[in-house]
Amino acid sequence: xxxxxxxxxxxxxxxxxxxxxxxxxxxxxxxxxxxxxxxxxxxxxxxxxxxxxxxxxxxxxxxxxxxxxxxxxxxxxxxxxxxxxxxxxxxxxxxxxxxxxxxxxxxxxxxxxxxxxxxxxxxxxxxxxxxxxxx
Amino acid sequence: xxxxxxxxxxxxxxxxxxxxxxxxxxxxxxxxxxxxxxxxxxxxxxxxxxxxxxxxxxxxxxxxxxxxxxxxxxxxxxxxxxxxxxxxxxxxxxxxxxxxxxxxxxxxxxxxxxxxxxxxxxxxxxxxxxxxxxxxxxx
Numbered sequence: 001x002x003x004x005x006x007x008x009x010x011x012x013x014x015x016x017x018x019x020x021x022x023x024x025x026x027x028x029x030x031x032x033x034x035x036x037x038x039x040x041x042x043x044x045x046x047x048x049x050x051x052x053x054x055x056x057x058x059x060x061x062x063x064x065x066x067x068x069x070x071x072x073x074x075x076x077x078x079x080x081x082x083x084x085x086x087x088x089x090x091x092x093x094x095x096x097x098x099x100x101x102x103x104x105x106x107x108x109x110x111x112x113x114x115x116x117x118x119x120x121x122x123x124x125x126x127x128x129x130x131x132x133x134x135x
Numbered sequence: 136x137x138x139x140x141x142x143x144x145x146x147x148x149x150x151x152x153x154x155x156x157x158x159x160x161x162x163x164x165x166x167x168x169x170x171x172x173x174x175x176x177x178x179x180x181x182x183x184x185x186x187x188x189x190x191x192x193x194x195x196x197x198x199x200x201x202x203x204x205x206x207x208x209x210x211x212x213x214x215x216x217x218x219x220x221x222x223x224x225x226x227x228x229x230x231x232x233x234x235x236x237x238x239x240x241x242x243x244x245x246x247x248x249x250x251x252x253x254x255x256x257x258x259x260x261x262x263x264x265x266x267x268x269x270x271x272x273x274x
Contacts, residue, residue: 021156028163035170042177046184053188098196103206106199108192121181126192128199130262 045113045120048086052093052111053123061129062095062107069093078107089113089120104130190248190269193241198262200226201237201252205260215260236265245272 006014052069059065062078071082071093082093094110106128113121204222211218216232223230223237231238235254240247251266 018152025156025159025163028160028167032163032166032170035167035174039170039173039177042174042181046177046181050184050188057191098199100199100203102199102203104199104202106196121184123185123188124192125188126195128195128202130198130202 041115042120044087045089045115048089048091049111049113049121049123052084052086052091053109053125056093056109056111057125057127062105062127065127066093066095086113089115098126102128104128186244186246187269190241190243190246193243194239194248194250194267197226197228197239197241198250198252198264200228201230201239202262205254205262209260237262238266246270247272 055069056062056065059068063073066073066078066082069082069084071084074080077097079095079097082095084091084093090113092112092114094112096108098106098108100106106126108126109124111123111125112119201223204226205219208215208218208222211222220232223232228239228241235256236251237254238249238251240249242248246269248269249266250264252262253265255261255263
């Protein structure tokens, strides 16, 4: 019977070498997974922010847009900060009135998507509500 | 000599393990490269979105300026079209007044947004957007 084999040192060295290589490989796969998750989060946050912006832009007035998002202004003026949950993100809509001698009202909008306190996407735009309702 | 080496089964398991590790390394690098490309694409889409909505905001500000010009022209007491042409000339961006429609364009980062506002004269001058589209310039 052939009783040739590996010595303990040889076996230990091979296990250690394989362990080191596997650890590096595992780290590589984990890094790829984390990067993928981050990319998916950024893209989803963009969708949440863009769909919020489209809802506000597509509405007749800013008040209507906010109402269709389920947001109610505190007073007569829609300026202020609103928070809503959309697609798992906290979407922060900041509305401020821009000064100027316009017949309607010009609002500047800043829409941010946050997750776990981290800002993932931001859109800055403006909406003009033509103020003439005399027709 | 080569025949003898190939016929021998010594070290065959080591060769298999090394090959397996090589395949795993290739898969790992491919996964990381794909993930990084996804991240870069996500950031690019984010930049495009940001500039798209910035341009929309710019167009909305121009709309407000034109609305103010229309309002001033209506209240001036002069013939409306002449007064409007004069008011539009004073704006800090180019506009075209033709067939009761005002056209203007805004630019940012190689993209331009074309807007046409129709003048509704039925009751009092009122602007309604009829064309609102972006044109991406070739890069």
